[in-house]
Amino acid sequence: MSGETCPDLFELSDGSFAVIGTDRTDDLDALLPADAARADYERIVVITRETLVRAKRDIPDA
Numbered sequence: 001m002s003g004e005t006c007p008d009l010f011e012l013s014d015g016s017f018a019v020i021g022t023d024r025t026d027d028l029d030a031l032l033p034a035d036a037a038r039a040d041y042e043r044i045v046v047i048t049r050e051t052l053v054r055a056k057r058d059i060p061d062a
Contacts, residue, residue, distance in 0.1 A: 007047040009055040021047040
């Protein structure tokens, strides 16, 4: 309602998680570790550490 935007992480009805963050694919794609890869339809999204730490309590252990 304030018009502000911010990173967020939330659970979808199917149990998957959605992330709202900054698309950094162009900046980080070439820097992925050798054992990491992404499909053409996937993007690298960055959220702050604070966002993930705050969301931790809402993420189930299993």
